[in-house]
Amino acid sequence: MPSIKKIQVTFDCAEPERVARFWCDVLGYVLPPLPGESDEFATWEDYKNSLPPEEQDAWCACVDPTGEGPRLYFQRVPEGKTAKNRVHIDVRVAYELAGEERLAALEAECARLVQLGAAHVETLYDGNDACIVMQDVEGNEFCLT
Structure with missing residues (x-):
């Protein structure tokens, strides 16, 4: 049996495009190429407008432009996070660092992400190792490590 080479991480959310664009900014990801023929749609907005109203804004995705990281897929669901x-x-911002240097790198990235709409939840630091727990624009937890 061949090994799996690519994965996709799927998020349930209320506003797929908003969350996808947040993660593009966090990770340096981009929206994937437009579906259909290369000249069929000029923009993602054109593509969305071509869909029936109930399918507009139903999903969005973002991809690593290098092709190395997983694709992130965001799908609209009616229920909120509970x-x-x-x-x-x-x-993984500062995984190769330790102590105060690691904490400083994590805190700098935390400040950048708060400006993008993330929320700082908790900083964990034992004098050597550090982790910052955060929430994205819809309250999904993630960690800076």
Whole structure:
């Protein structure tokens, strides 16, 4: 049996495009190429407007432009988030650092992400190792490590 090479992480959310664009900014990802023929749609907005009203804004995705990271897919669901995530993303900012240097790198990235709409939840630091727990624009938890 061949090994799996690519994965997609799927998020349930209320506003797929808003959440996708947040994660594009966090990770340096981009929206994927437009569906259909290359000249069929000039923009993602043109594509969305071509869909029936009930399908507009139903989903959005973002991809690593290098092709190395997983595709992130965001799908609209009617219910809101009610509990802690069972799975979360670790954004590995300073995994090669330790101590105060690690904490400073994490805090700098935390400040940048707060400007994008993220929320700082908790900083965990034991004098050597550090992790910052955050929430994205819809309250999904993730960690800076």
